[in-house]
Amino acid sequence: MARLKQASVRNRLLAAMSPDDFALLQPALEPVQLELRQHVFRAGETISHLLFPESGLVSIVADIEEGRFEVGMAGWEGLIGVPLVLGVDVTPHTALIQSPGDGYRAPAEQMHLLLEKSASLRSLLLRYVHTFLVQVSQTAYANAGYSVEARLARWILMNHDRVESDELAITHEFMAIMLGTRRPGVTLALQNLEGSQLIRATRGRILIRNRAALEELAGDAYGFAEREYTNVLQLPIRRGQ
Amino acid sequence: MCSSCRSEEVSDIPGRYFMNLRYRHKYYADHEGDELSSEGAVRAHALSTAKDLIRFHRTDIVRDWFDCTLEVTNEAGKIVATVPFGDVVAEL
Numbered sequence: 001m002a003r004l005k006q007a008s009v010r011n012r013l014l015a016a017m018s019p020d021d022f023a024l025l026q027p028a029l030e031p032v033q034l035e036l037r038q039h040v041f042r043a044g045e046t047i048s049h050l051l052f053p054e055s056g057l058v059s060i061v062a063d064i065e066e067g068r069f070e071v072g073m074a075g076w077e078g079l080i081g082v083p084l085v086l087g088v089d090v091t092p093h094t095a096l097i098q099s100p101g102d103g104y105r106a107p108a109e110q111m112h113l114l115l116e117k118s119a120s121l122r123s124l125l126l127r128y129v130h131t132f133l134v135q136v137s138q139t140a141y142a143n144a145g146y147s148v149e150a151r152l153a154r155w156i157l158m159n160h161d162r163v164e165s166d167e168l169a170i171t172h173e174f175m176a177i178m179l180g181t182r183r184p185g186v187t188l189a190l191q192n193l194e195g196s197q198l199i200r201a202t203r204g205r206i207l208i209r210n211r212a213a214l215e216e217l218a219g220d221a222y223g224f225a226e227r228e229y230t231n232v233l234q235l236p237i238r239r240g241q
Numbered sequence: 242m243c244s245s246c247r248s249e250e251v252s253d254i255p256g257r258y259f260m261n262l263r264y265r266h267k268y269y270a271d272h273e274g275d276e277l278s279s280e281g282a283v284r285a286h287a288l289s290t291a292k293d294l295i296r297f298h299r300t301d302i303v304r305d306w307f308d309c310t311l312e313v314t315n316e317a318g319k320i321v322a323t324v325p326f327g328d329v330v331a332e333l
Contacts, residue, residue, distance in 0.1 A: 181294070188269050
């Protein structure tokens, strides 16, 4: 494989790290395809790699007896394997590819050594971990205080921030899993958003028509975590920033 | 089985069943469906769906879930079960 250049990477964390840290990490990175609905890691199993998505989207989901629901997501703005950054290699959560894409991954053992070796690399990734925790906290806040319509609007916006298109390829069933509800509830909410001309929903696809109105509907459930990401990492995340 | 639940000739053939939602005069069609082992499993699945919606699904649209009904159709578009959300209470 040709030597990976920092100028050519799209992952925000890889691009934002110092050239010295990138040079340290680069030999450990290998390209990887992210296939729809494949698992990056499963609950209770050892996390073998730290993944830096270049495109696509990965959901961190909690599996419980009554079903599974999303607790967080990451794409090109972040990494998959937060527990590894914190020195933990097994987690009760599962990382599921929600939207296909590609990325670079580094073996857990090498990441462990590199994080010990470079304080600046460790600091950057820990700052990302903080923003991810804020995102997860906001998911809890949204679940506790907001209707499914507002949560769906937030979820669509978070997807929109992490893909290059205005169109999302997603089934109602998958959205129901992500939002911790049942499919008829998602159908109801989507038709409501479509009736207000915020989106256009066809089978398996959502076209975003009015992002500003989606932000208004999502209220405080959206924006808080995104501002924190930008403040802490000095990187944009919201579309249009 | 409740009086409001319609289930005629029950088929044992596995298939895809669509959980369409009727709320007052509005109808929300399900285009994806669920794979179920038989028509006999439809009612239990519809009741479980309704129960989860009542328990966890806070919506701006439906004022009262008990005004809702799941109208389950098979792949041929035939209604195989009509399950009012009130039946969740009847099953408790």
